[in-house]
Amino acid sequence: MLKLFTLSRITSFFSILLSTFLSFSQATIKITVTSVQTSSSVDCDNLLFDVTGQSDFVWEYTATDNTLGYSNNSPALFGIYNFNYTNTSGNGPINFAANALFFDRQYICPSDVPTSINLAWEAYENDDAGNYDIVGNTDGETGLQNVIMAVPASTGTANYSFSASGSAGCPSTVNYIINLSIQRIDFAPTVIILPDNICDAQAVNLNTSYNIALCQSNTLESNEPRAGDVNTNQSSAWFKFLAPSSGEVTITTDLGGTEIGTYFQIYHAADGGACTAGLQPLTGAVIKNKFDYLSHIEFSDGVDLLGVDPEAELTLNSCNPVPLISYQKLIAGETYYVQLTGDDNQAGLVEVRVNSGGSGSGGDSEDIPCLSPAATIGTTVISTSSGAASVTLDFGCAYDGGNAYAETGSPHTDNNPENYHAYDYDHVAANNPVVNESVWLNFIAPNSGRITFESDYQDALYGENNALFGFDKSFSPGIPSDYSCANLEIIAEDEGGTNSFLGGDPSALIIQRCLEPGYRYYGMVDPSDNLTPLSTQSIKSWLFELILFHFYFVYRSGIFSWRTKR
Structure with a gap:
C-alpha cells in the first residue's frame, strides 16, 4: 500500500505545490535516494539461486519532470533500461543509506523549471544472478508505483518517503520503503x-x-x-x-x-x-x-x-x-x-x-529604397534618346533573388519565408517575367505634381521594367516627414523592350500627373532576368517635370495670333 507518511508531509506537499504557481527562476534540480528500508526479516529466496538464504532486495526508480520530460541522467545498462536501482543483500530489517544521486538537471529557461516530479518506482526480492531483475525471477513484488513529488519554489530541499508492500512468493508480506530528497538550487545564469x-x-x-x-x-x-x-x-x-x-x-x-x-x-x-x-x-x-x-x-x-x-x-x-x-x-x-x-x-x-x-x-545600397540615390528633377525634356541620364543605378552587387529572396516581390499569402518581401510588387511582364536585381532611386515631386520617369538598359538583347512607388496611404494623414521609406505602395509600372527593330517599346516609361508636391517618391528599376555576369551591371533612368502648355488665341487689330502659357 502506497502512502505519504505524515500529516505534516501532506501539508508540506500542498504548500510547496501552491508556491510553485507564484514564482519561477532558473535552477538546478537534484534528486537523491537517501535510504531504503525493509521493515521485517523475510527471506523469499529459492536456495538454488542464493545458497546463503539471504534476501536480495532491489528498488528501481525513474524520475520525470513535468515540463521538458527530463529523466534519470545515467539509467542502468547505459540507458537501455530507463531506471536506476539500489540493491542490498542480507535479511531484513534493512536500513541502507544509499545517498544515490540519480537526477541532476539544469533548467536555463524560467518556464522550463518543473513544478513537480513524477517518481515511478518498484521494489522486489531478486532471484536473478545480477544486481536487478532481467528475466523475471523475483518475489515479493510491489508492482509499479507512480507518485508525485512537488519541487521547492525556490532554493531549498524537500524530503519524501514512500512505501509499498509485496508478498507474492514470500512466506509473509514485505514492506518496502524508499526515502528521497529533491534539492533546488537557483542561480544567476551566465546565458x-x-x-x-x-x-x-x-x-x-x-x-x-x-x-x-x-x-x-x-x-x-x-x-x-x-x-x-x-x-x-x-x-x-x-x-x-x-x-x-x-x-x-x-x-x-x-x-x-x-x-x-x-x-x-x-x-x-x-x-x-x-x-x-x-x-x-x-x-x-x-x-x-x-x-x-x-x-x-x-x-x-x-x-x-x-x-x-x-x-x-x-x-x-x-x-x-x-x-x-x-x-x-x-x-x-x-x-x-x-x-x-x-x-x-x-x-x-x-x-x-x-x-x-x-x-x-x-x-549595393541601391538595392533598397531607403538607401537609394536621389534624382534631381528639372524641366528640360530628357529621355533615353536625348539628354544625359538623371541617375545610373548599379546592380552588380544587388540581390538577384527572383521572387524567393530580397526586397521586392509578390505579396505573401502564406507563411513560406521565401514569399516575404518588404515591398509588394505584382510583376506583370511578358518579356521579363521574373523580378531580377531590382534597384531603386528617389525624388521629390515638383509643385506641378507631374513627372516623367523612364528607364532603359539600352541593349539590343535585354529589356527592363520600372515601377513607381509612393508612401502607403494607410498611414495618412501626415506631412512628408511623418512617412517612412519602409511603408510604400505601388502607383504604376511599365515594361520596356529591347533596343532593336524587334523591341517594340524600347524603354519602360511612366508618366504621372497627380503626385503630391513636396512628397518623396521612389522608383524601382528591374533589369532583365536573362542577364549574365558578363552583361553590363548598371541601368539608366531619366526623370523630368512634365510641363503642360495651354494654347489660346489673341485678337488684336483684327488679327488672330497663337499664344502659349504654362
Whole structure:
C-alpha cells in the first residue's frame, strides 16, 4: 500500500505545490535516494539461486519532470533500461543509506523549471544472478508505483518517503520503503534566454560570442514566417545584428557552447531594428506588423550526411553567388534578423556568433529604397534618346533573388519565408517575367505634381521594367516627414523592350500627373532576368517635370495670333 507518511508531509506537499504557481527562476534540480528500508526479516529466496538464504532486495526508480520530460541522467545498462536501482543483500530489517544521486538537471529557461516530479518506482526480492531483475525471477513484488513529488519554489530541499508492500512468493508480506530528497538550487545564469518574439530580438555585436538558451516553451507569432524546423517545432527565437561595412558575415552556431542541433533563417528588416514603423503616426494603431517589413535572405540547416555536425552555419560574402556554394553579401549598416530554433524540437544551450569578414564594400545600397540615390528633377525634356541620364543605378552587387529572396516581390499569402518581401510588387511582364536585381532611386515631386520617369538598359538583347512607388496611404494623414521609406505602395509600372527593330517599346516609361508636391517618391528599376555576369551591371533612368502648355488665341487689330502659357 502506497502512502505519504505524515500529516505534516501532506501539508508540506500542498504548500510547496501552491508556491510553485507564484514564482519561477532558473535552477538546478537534484534528486537523491537517501535510504531504503525493509521493515521485517523475510527471506523469499529459492536456495538454488542464493545458497546463503539471504534476501536480495532491489528498488528501481525513474524520475520525470513535468515540463521538458527530463529523466534519470545515467539509467542502468547505459540507458537501455530507463531506471536506476539500489540493491542490498542480507535479511531484513534493512536500513541502507544509499545517498544515490540519480537526477541532476539544469533548467536555463524560467518556464522550463518543473513544478513537480513524477517518481515511478518498484521494489522486489531478486532471484536473478545480477544486481536487478532481467528475466523475471523475483518475489515479493510491489508492482509499479507512480507518485508525485512537488519541487521547492525556490532554493531549498524537500524530503519524501514512500512505501509499498509485496508478498507474492514470500512466506509473509514485505514492506518496502524508499526515502528521497529533491534539492533546488537557483542561480544567476551566465546565458541569455533568446527572446521568443521578434520585437524583443536580442541585439548581438559582431565578432562576439553569446551563450544563449532556446526554450521549449517558445511559440510562433501570428504572421511569422516558418519553414524547416521552425515549422516542425512550431517555435523560434530571434536575434539581430548590423551588417559590417564589407557586408560579409559568417553566422554560426557551430561552436563549443552549442549542445543541440540548430536551424536558422535570415531576414533583412526594411524598418530597421525597431517595431514602430507600422504604427499610425497620429493614433498609434498598428497598421502593419513587423513581419511585413522582412525580406527573406537565406537559411541554414546544420544537418550533414553523417549527422555528426548538426550546428547551423552560413557565410554571406559574394556579389555573384554560386547556388549552394556561396551566398549574397549584405548591405552595410542594415539590420538583419536571425530566426533560430533547434533540430527536431530540441531545446537547450546554443553559442552564437556573427563574424565580420573582408575589407571591401557591402552590397549595393541601391538595392533598397531607403538607401537609394536621389534624382534631381528639372524641366528640360530628357529621355533615353536625348539628354544625359538623371541617375545610373548599379546592380552588380544587388540581390538577384527572383521572387524567393530580397526586397521586392509578390505579396505573401502564406507563411513560406521565401514569399516575404518588404515591398509588394505584382510583376506583370511578358518579356521579363521574373523580378531580377531590382534597384531603386528617389525624388521629390515638383509643385506641378507631374513627372516623367523612364528607364532603359539600352541593349539590343535585354529589356527592363520600372515601377513607381509612393508612401502607403494607410498611414495618412501626415506631412512628408511623418512617412517612412519602409511603408510604400505601388502607383504604376511599365515594361520596356529591347533596343532593336524587334523591341517594340524600347524603354519602360511612366508618366504621372497627380503626385503630391513636396512628397518623396521612389522608383524601382528591374533589369532583365536573362542577364549574365558578363552583361553590363548598371541601368539608366531619366526623370523630368512634365510641363503642360495651354494654347489660346489673341485678337488684336483684327488679327488672330497663337499664344502659349504654362
